[in-house]
Amino acid sequence: MCELVEGILAITLLGLFLAAAFAGPLLDVLGESSGGLHLVGASRTGKSTAAVVAASVWGKPTADAQLHPWRGTANGLEGIAAETTDTLLILDEMGQADGREVGDVVYMLANEAGKQRASRNGAARPRQSWRALFLSTGEITLAQKMGEAGKRVMAGLEVRLVNLPADAGADMGVFQDLHGKPDPVSFADYLQAAARANHGIAARAFLGRLAQDRAANAAGLRTELEVLRDKFLAEHVQHGANRLWITLETGTSPRWKAAVDHAGNRHPLGPCPRPWCSSRGPPKGGEPSSISGYASRCELEP
Structure with a gap:
């Protein structure tokens, strides 16, 4: 798992998805x-890779374990x-969902x-x-x-499910750096293989520290x-910001970093999700350039 997370350092959206897995x-x-x-x-912008990496925090990052399709029914979900x-x-993949009931x-x-629901005798x-905190991927919003x-989406839905464009600004989808790999596909293959070979370790370390503190x-x-x-929240746009803050807290706080490091993992840090900021409006007082910037504004040590 250590080699997996090393490849995610400084990758905007991939790091955010990994941090969200702990939130x-x-x-x-x-x-x-x-x-x-x-x-x-x-x-082919790295959405599925981001989902696999996040899923590996808790267990096997496959469709028969931690990854679930949107095409299931509401009852099944x-x-x-x-x-x-x-x-x-x-x-994974909102495009497979039923548009009539996805909202x-x-x-x-x-x-x-x-x-x-009622039982056969009418009793509840x-x-x-x-x-x-659920994560979703898809080619459409x-x-x-x-x-x-x-159907028309209501404002309340957009607060409950915040859109994050899969574009880190380097013309490589969610990736900003390929860390020596020749192309985005090779880097995605490397990350997915590492995630499938090493999974379920980090969550146990994180929960151990959280239980100890509580x-x-x-x-x-x-x-x-x-x-x-x-x-x-005093400095940033409010829509969906609570959820984003919890994600950033798990991705920056030394409280959780020590526990995850102890399990043999490097902690995910990277530039802030600027596409989210721009899609919801700029934060109050200007937009910080990185998750470390968010951390310093919240008096967190990166």
Whole structure:
């Protein structure tokens, strides 16, 4: 896993997706609601590689384990969401989803509960519930997918699922540096092979440190994180920023870095997701140039 993360250092969107993989457990710590990040771009821009890398934090990054297709039904996704509560839910290729119900699925995932159903005798069945930061990929946005079915996306949906264009600004999709590989395809193949060979280690180290900190002083941990969050939100655009802040916290704070390093992993740091910033409007006081810049503004050590 160490060699995998070394190749991700300084890669904008890939580093962000990897950091997001660790963010799910912090939703409970902070009492934040669920929501998602959607990496959108043309074919062969590295979206699937980003999903594989993120999935490897928790386990085997394959379709029969940590990666799930958007083409499943809403009922089926309820069960998957419940199984991944407080960890990570990844939905790959939104283009395969049903445009008539994809918006309802996003609302359902963000609202943290499935449909209320009745048993044969009319009594209410227990509803499935969850809490998760979910990641999504696709060649089209949620609005475009819903538009195929003649539906219009509401503003509330765009807050629940934030679009991240799969363009790091180097004409190589999500990549900014190929780290010695001859082309983006070779680098993507290298990252995917490394992720499939080394997976499920980093999450255990991260959870161990988080459990230790909560057991020692749960109230103090929450207060510390709330102070950092409030400073971030005071300076940045609000739409979806809570979710982005939790992701950046796991990607920059030395609190989590030490635990992951101990498990033999380098910590993901890289330039900030400027495409997200520009798509939602500039942060207050100007746009920092890197995740380390975000960290310094939040008084985090990179």
